[in-house]
Amino acid sequence: MLTIKRVPTVLSNYQEDAAGCGRNCLGNCCLPVSKLPLYAFRSEVRSPTTTAPHGELPADFFLNTLILGQWEGRMSRGLFRYDVTASETKVIPGKHGFAAQLNEGRHLKKRPTEFRVDRVLQPFDANKFNFTKVGQEEVLFRFEAGEDKACFFESASVDGSIPPNVVAINVSPIEYGHVLLIPRVLECLPQRIDPESFSLALHMAAEAGSPYFRVGYNSLGAFATINHLHFQAYYFGMPFPVEKAPTQTISIVKSITNNCVKVSRLLEYPVRALVYEGGISLKELADVVTKACICLQENNIPFNVLISDCGRKIFLFPQCYAEKQALGEVSQELLDTQVNPAVWEISGHMVLKRRKDYDEATEDYAWRLLAEVSLSEERFQEVKSYIFEATLMAEAEAPAADTNPKEEIAAQSITAMSPAPFPDGCLVLQ
Amino acid sequence: MVSLFWLPTVAVVEVSWSRSRSDLLLPAMMGSCEARLQESLTSSYSEWIVEALEDLPGDLNFLITDPYIAGHPIVFASRGFLSMSGFSREEVVGRNGRMFQGPDTDRRSVMEIREAIREERGMKISLLNYRKDGTPHWILFQLCPVFVKGDGRLVHFVSVQVPIPRRRSCFARPALRERVVFGACRNEVRSDLEFRSCLPFDSYEDSDNRGLEGEERREAGDREKQKAMEGTNEILLKLIHYSKLTGRVVCGKRCSPVPGIAPLCSSLCTSLGRIKQSFVLTDPHLPDMPIVYASDAFLSLTGYCRDEVLGRNCRFLRGPCTDVGTSQQIKDSIRAENACTVRILNYRKDGTLFWNLLHISPVRNSSGKIAFFVGVQTDEGFENDKHALSPAIWQLGAVGAVKVAVRSLSSGVGPSSRSSS
Numbered sequence A: 001m002l003t004i005k006r007v008p009t010v011l012s013n014y015q016e017d018a019a020g021c022g023r024n025c026l027g028n029c030c031l032p033v034s035k036l037p038l039y040a041f042r043s044e045v046r047s048p049t050t051t052a053p054h055g056e057l058p059a060d061f062f063l064n065t066l067i068l069g070q071w072e073g074r075m076s077r078g079l080f081r082y083d084v085t086a087s088e089t090k091v092i093p094g095k096h097g098f099a100a101q102l103n104e105g106r107h108l109k110k111r112p113t114e115f116r117v118d119r120v121l122q123p124f125d126a127n128k129f130n131f132t133k134v135g136q137e138e139v140l141f142r143f144e145a146g147e148d149k150a151c152f153f154e155s156a157s158v159d160g161s162i163p164p165n166v167v168a169i170n171v172s173p174i175e176y177g178h179v180l181l182i183p184r185v186l187e188c189l190p191q192r193i194d195p196e197s198f199s200l201a202l203h204m205a206a207e208a209g210s211p212y213f214r215v216g217y218n219s220l221g222a223f224a225t226i227n228h229l230h231f232q233a234y235y236f237g238m239p240f241p242v243e244k245a246p247t248q249t250i251s252i253v254k255s256i257t258n259n260c261v262k263v264s265r266l267l268e269y270p271v272r273a274l275v276y277e278g279g280i281s282l283k284e285l286a287d288v289v290t291k292a293c294i295c296l297q298e299n300n301i302p303f304n305v306l307i308s309d310c311g312r313k314i315f316l317f318p319q320c321y322a323e324k325q326a327l328g329e330v331s332q333e334l335l336d337t338q339v340n341p342a343v344w345e346i347s348g349h350m351v352l353k354r355r356k357d358y359d360e361a362t363e364d365y366a367w368r369l370l371a372e373v374s375l376s377e378e379r380f381q382e383v384k385s386y387i388f389e390a391t392l393m394a395e396a397e398a399p400a401a402d403t404n405p406k407e408e409i410a411a412q413s414i415t416a417m418s419p420a421p422f423p424d425g426c427l428v429l430q
Numbered sequence B: 001m002v003s004l005f006w007l008p009t010v011a012v013v014e015v016s017w018s019r020s021r022s023d024l025l026l027p028a029m030m031g032s033c034e035a036r037l038q039e040s041l042t043s044s045y046s047e048w049i050v051e052a053l054e055d056l057p058g059d060l061n062f063l064i065t066d067p068y069i070a071g072h073p074i075v076f077a078s079r080g081f082l083s084m085s086g087f088s089r090e091e092v093v094g095r096n097g098r099m100f101q102g103p104d105t106d107r108r109s110v111m112e113i114r115e116a117i118r119e120e121r122g123m124k125i126s127l128l129n130y131r132k133d134g135t136p137h138w139i140l141f142q143l144c145p146v147f148v149k150g151d152g153r154l155v156h157f158v159s160v161q162v163p164i165p166r167r168r169s170c171f172a173r174p175a176l177r178e179r180v181v182f183g184a185c186r187n188e189v190r191s192d193l194e195f196r197s198c199l200p201f202d203s204y205e206d207s208d209n210r211g212l213e214g215e216e217r218r219e220a221g222d223r224e225k226q227k228a229m230e231g232t233n234e235i236l237l238k239l240i241h242y243s244k245l246t247g248r249v250v251c252g253k254r255c256s257p258v259p260g261i262a263p264l265c266s267s268l269c270t271s272l273g274r275i276k277q278s279f280v281l282t283d284p285h286l287p288d289m290p291i292v293y294a295s296d297a298f299l300s301l302t303g304y305c306r307d308e309v310l311g312r313n314c315r316f317l318r319g320p321c322t323d324v325g326t327s328q329q330i331k332d333s334i335r336a337e338n339a340c341t342v343r344i345l346n347y348r349k350d351g352t353l354f355w356n357l358l359h360i361s362p363v364r365n366s367s368g369k370i371a372f373f374v375g376v377q378t379d380e381g382f383e384n385d386k387h388a389l390s391p392a393i394w395q396l397g398a399v400g401a402v403k404v405a406v407r408s409l410s411s412g413v414g415p416s417s418r419s420s421s
Helices: A064-076 A195-208 A280-296 A321-326 A332-336 A343-347 A357-359 A363-373 A377-390 A407-417 B017-046 B049-054 B079-085 B105-120 B174-184 B201-204 B222-246 B266-273 B296-302 B324-335 B391-407
Strands: A005-008 A036-040 A089-091 A101-102 A113-116 A139-145 A151-157 A165-170 A178-180 A211-217 A231-235 A245-250 A262-264 A272-278 A303-306 A313-318 A349-352 B064-067 B076-078 B123-130 B136-148 B152-162 B279-282 B291-294 B339-347 B353-364 B372-379
Touching: A005 A321, A005 B049, A036 A064, A036 A195, A036 B076, A064 A139, A064 A165, A064 A195, A064 A313, A064 B391, A101 A357, A151 A195, A178 A195, A178 A280, A195 A211, A195 A231, A195 A303, A195 A313, A211 A343, A231 A377, A262 A280, A272 A280, A280 A303, A303 A343, A313 A343, A321 A332, A332 A363, A343 A349, A343 A363, B017 B049, B017 B076, B017 B079, B049 B222, B064 B079, B076 B266, B079 B152, B105 B123, B105 B136, B105 B266, B136 B222, B152 B222, B266 B291, B266 B391, B279 B296, B279 B391, B296 B372, B324 B339, B324 B353, B372 B391
Parallel strands: A036 A139, A101 A349
Antiparallel strands: A005 A113, A036 A151, A089 A101, A139 A165, A165 A178, A178 A231, A211 A231, A211 A303, A245 A262, A262 A272, A272 A313, A303 A313, B064 B076, B064 B152, B123 B136, B136 B152, B279 B291, B279 B372, B339 B353, B353 B372
16 A cells, blocks of 8 residues: 655645534535525536637626635635735746745644555545535535526525535635535545536536636545545636647547547646547537546546636646655655645646745746656556547547657647747837 | 736626616716727827828738726727728727637637736737638737837737738748739739738638638748738837827837836736726825726716826715714724725715725735735615625625736736735
């Protein structure tokens, strides 16, 4: 059994006291007889890429106001462990623009705990902390499929007919608006992707309708702290480095699958990843990525998922950092910074706990850390072939731009990546 | 053109007014909105600018946008642009450039443009845009910011768009002869004898291009790049020339920032402009904490125009009947750097009273320091339809959106990054 020791992130104020109920919790004792705000999203969402040919937003995109307003309300009630807006953030100088945050409060006063990292799927353990133990004051609203128009009810009964999905605050936020999406909380699902839950997460990204609101997922073995199904999301007002990295489309033999999802490979980034976008509907995109995630779970490959660009683009990162860490293959220097490379770190947003590391953070450090997260090229190709098989896709031809450079494709993706710098000369007109 | 001035936004929901009120106010608001679009150009480049821009060559496709107006709207569209896109001027002016995006527009290119706008810098990129009839077409999109020479403040963005014709190969260069032949057979460009316009830039009319254009990524060649650069220069020359008439000369390159009160940078204004609630930002680092930003809804609520409120302390909303204790309470929480919610009697410009449910909160920048205080006003007397969101959530939603916008600022690499220390 492989384990690592790490300081667990405190996601809820109820995480540390093991006490039973006696208050308004999210368990079976309280939730079914409670009233919570309810946001019902449009269930028949066309893919964001195919809506509105002229790019206008539907007038009912108000999820942002709800999340931000509720979050701010919880902040004024003092439910967070610290004021995240008081922490320093900077862009690390360099080509990629990694972001660093100094957050000295996030891991304060916690003892390292042992985490098993060699099993991506582990059964739900009711004795450990899970989100049914969270107090209802940490819940912002329920998030359920509705009719053809999004709507909101200030107070709706949680009756037995629909298993409630809840959006709760993360009391140790990485950035403003950091929330947890907990699908069907009462069903006590372990951290494991299923079609319905993934589609829910994608809906949340699409519904929020802001390119700076991203939804992320960490599997067990890829730095999920709690084995109770949850997604995370927060606002960060600039692009993540991973979103700026170029991609290369993988040609798919169309006859095998009739879906329109485009699969690409991430280029010029330290973590090898697949990128999914397009599809005729949100469901089509969700289905393909869900199959890919299930494939990784079943093959016991830890992974992280980033849902970006309002649900239009999904990054899938198989990773092996925790395994390397458990086997003692990660350098002490990297371990000393105590950065756990979960989805946000992999996307390029580093949360550092020590002033020294923050002040001295360089692009080289970020790159070296993330390079340790990535699968090797050989292993990545192998994992990719599992995923392609599981998603019923077949590559049109041998890919590997590295070994068999296809001049045109390579040239195109490079130009796509770096627009020529604006020639200064043409602007000096005085 | 695409644009994505989509900073963390709040809901795209109309300002809340009861029906009776909106009936009264909407035409006035719309009128003032149109006036603002017009003034955007004339206040910077004199009233002759529109005519001067119309005089530019008919095949020069460009837009001018104003990042300081809510929604970062287009304030000018050239004849060439309108004929290329198939839209009429009325359909374009006042809208955001993202209206030309479509399903196959590359999202990464969109992001790059968004970032250039946020960082107030020039850029160029090949982009798939859509015409009014829904057909896609490849253009070289060249963005150029326009700054006031004196204080380095951004005023507008110019975006020149050059159609990219289909080529057999990205790398093959057509022989000169071929070019001339192609150019000469195009009637609509023949009238202009300049070398540039003899080139087949306007090949969007070619029937064999329709429907096919979206399929393969096209990269701009040297000719498109040259045309875009020359076009940008021509437009800039006009803007510079006419800006001299207003006394505030513009240029295409940011001059060194001037010490003193820096105006809010355009990217912050763009993201704040998306927030529909009534609010103001005040700067606690300036004497008497003046208002440095006022939302459109605040102006509608209070009846003042922007110039009348910027630079002033919020106390002008008070009047003889305003409770002194409440004012003191506000002062105390600001001093303690705390948020507070009060119910305060305020006065509009016309002297009428309203009960203002006011929420005030400190707003920190990326260094974690307080950069502003935000004050969000809710007129207690008016019913509203905010998708059933309570006034409190609606109000706090604006606070959250302001915090996200301000926090994403100075950690950005933008040259105009604002930090208050």
